[in-house]
Amino acid sequence: MGLFSKIMDFTGIGNLDKLTRTGATQAAKNAKLAGEQTLAEQQALKAEIGGIYDPRMQAGNQAFSDINDFYSGNQQGLIDQAQSSPFMSSLINQGEESIARNAQMTGGLRTGTTQENLAGNSQNVLMGLVQQLLQGKQGIAQSGYGATDAYTNAMQNITAGVGNTRGQIANVDVSRAAQKQNMLGGLVSAGVSAYTGGV
Numbered sequence: 001m002g003l004f005s006k007i008m009d010f011t012g013i014g015n016l017d018k019l020t021r022t023g024a025t026q027a028a029k030n031a032k033l034a035g036e037q038t039l040a041e042q043q044a045l046k047a048e049i050g051g052i053y054d055p056r057m058q059a060g061n062q063a064f065s066d067i068n069d070f071y072s073g074n075q076q077g078l079i080d081q082a083q084s085s086p087f088m089s090s091l092i093n094q095g096e097e098s099i100a101r102n103a104q105m106t107g108g109l110r111t112g113t114t115q116e117n118l119a120g121n122s123q124n125v126l127m128g129l130v131q132q133l134l135q136g137k138q139g140i141a142q143s144g145y146g147a148t149d150a151y152t153n154a155m156q157n158i159t160a161g162v163g164n165t166r167g168q169i170a171n172v173d174v175s176r177a178a179q180k181q182n183m184l185g186g187l188v189s190a191g192v193s194a195y196t197g198g199v
Contacts, residue, residue, distance in 0.1 A: 031168075035168050035169035038165050039162060045158060046155065049155070050151070050155075053147045053148070053154075058144075059143070060145060063140035064141040067134065067137050085129055091125045091129075092121060092125050099121060100114070103117070
């Protein structure tokens with residue numbers, strides 16, 4: 001048994017140190033465990049928020065790409081999409097029936113304008129559907145931009161929270177080390193004072 005241990009036993013400080021150290025250690029462990037749990041929850045929230053915003057961001061990016069293609073001269077993709085729409089044939093049929101009824105009532109079947117009107121109907125329907133698609137894609141692109149902004153803000157806040165939580169966890173370790181150092185210094189001073197008789 002060394003001189004320091006004898007001093008600790010003689011003064012009874014050894015038991016006090018053990019009690020203080022045990023309580024402080026348990027509190028530090030609990031604080032660190034709570035911090036790690038908070039960190040895990042923050043990371044899970046990050047993934048959950050990404051899952052919420054990701055579909056809108058992806059759709060917005062695709063819509064922007066389609067719009068960009070259209071205005072860059074590649075209109076065929078959007079035209080094909082409009083022509084494959086179930087609305088296309090339905091609207092054309094309704095237009096043709098209306099033109100035929102009108103021609104029959106006015107005698108237009110004999111004037112030769114019916115064919116022009118039918119061709120114009122098809123073009124008008126196609127142009128209308130392409131315009132609707134463009135407007136819809138612009139709305140989706142805007143929604144994607146909004147989702148990207150919201151996601152970016154959420155990630156910045158969560159990342160700041162993660163940084164704070166990691167800092168708090170690190171501070172628990174730093175505080176625990178400082179507490180041990182202070183306690184040890186105090187015990188050594190008390191032991192030396194007791195050994196030398198306070199001289």
